[in-house]
Amino acid sequence: MDKGLRKALEGLMDPDIERRRRAMEPFVRGTFEMFIRYLYRYLGNEVECEDVLEDVYADIWENPQSLRNVANEGMLLKTVYLYYMRKRLREVYRRINRRLYLSQDDLKNLMAPESGILDMMSLAELKDVLNKALGRLKARERRAIRLWMDGMSNRAIANELRTTVGAVKMLKFRTILKLRKMLDDSCLQS
Numbered sequence: 001m002d003k004g005l006r007k008a009l010e011g012l013m014d015p016d017i018e019r020r021r022r023a024m025e026p027f028v029r030g031t032f033e034m035f036i037r038y039l040y041r042y043l044g045n046e047v048e049c050e051d052v053l054e055d056v057y058a059d060i061w062e063n064p065q066s067l068r069n070v071a072n073e074g075m076l077l078k079t080v081y082l083y084y085m086r087k088r089l090r091e092v093y094r095r096i097n098r099r100l101y102l103s104q105d106d107l108k109n110l111m112a113p114e115s116g117i118l119d120m121m122s123l124a125e126l127k128d129v130l131n132k133a134l135g136r137l138k139a140r141e142r143r144a145i146r147l148w149m150d151g152m153s154n155r156a157i158a159n160e161l162r163t164t165v166g167a168v169k170m171l172k173f174r175t176i177l178k179l180r181k182m183l184d185d186s187c188l189q190s
Helices: 003-012 017-043 046-062 073-095 104-108 123-135 139-149 154-161 165-189
Strands: none
Touching (some): 003 017, 003 073, 017 046, 017 073, 046 073, 123 165, 139 154, 139 165, 154 165
């Protein structure tokens, strides 16, 4: 865990309200990306994730004692899930249960998905790994993926690459599979 986040965690435990207030901002800055990615695996909706996370941070502010013995990011994520997120996720699932068809037992036993190495990486580290993987692609694959990431349609990419829409779809599909394998391999090496 980096020093800034460690110091923010210690500041959240301080009895002085002003010190706690000053510690909350770096804590939110240091954990937001990690928590939002984790919640997105449950909800798949950024707005819902932000709503849940806002409530979670409010709960942490009111009662930070559960975070007292956290030693690393993995432990922080697990502790925040167990003591703060799970309750909010149950409420969201109850509200949207008409589409999910979860039983009450399933809601009670709502378990966290396993967090992998990619979940623990910062956004900068994730971008670095992705850029390295993109660098190992063939030029045509890299061009197609970059155009797709820029929001271009399959037809626009086909025009840019002077090929058919079907060929672009197949190229994107194969390239994404290749990137996924490269990311998995790089995580296993870490």
